[in-house]
Amino acid sequence: MKTRTVTATEANRSxxxxxxxxxxxxxxxxxSHGRKVAVIAPVETKAARETRVEAIEHLKERWSGGSQSGVR
Incomplete structure (x- = not known):
């Protein structure tokens, strides 16, 4: 996900x-004054969350079931 940083003044104008x-x-x-004060990000849909959770579970199974050579 691409992240853009803007000042509060810029955010207010646009x-x-x-x-x-x-x-x-x-x-x-x-x-604001050089400090991060807020983040505006897309809302995660239920479908996107389910896809992410499935991918994590798949990786967990893959790592726990096989050889973990190359992992430190």
């Missing part, structure tokens, strides 16, 4: 533009 970027999968970090 909020609708930032929301469109988030709708397309981008993550936006907002800073």
């Amino acid at each position: 909020f609708s533009k930032l929301l469109r970027a988030v709708e397309h999968g981008e993550r936006v970090e907002i800073t």
Whole structure:
């Protein structure tokens, strides 16, 4: 996921533009006086979460069932 960092002033001026970027999968970090204060990120859908959980379970099974050569 691509992440963009903008100042609070920039976010205020172009909020609708930032929301469109988030709708397309981008993550936006907002800073104030050089400190990160907020993140706007796409909402994770139930289908996306289930896919991620299935992938993690698959990797767990793969790693626990076989040789782990090359892993330190």
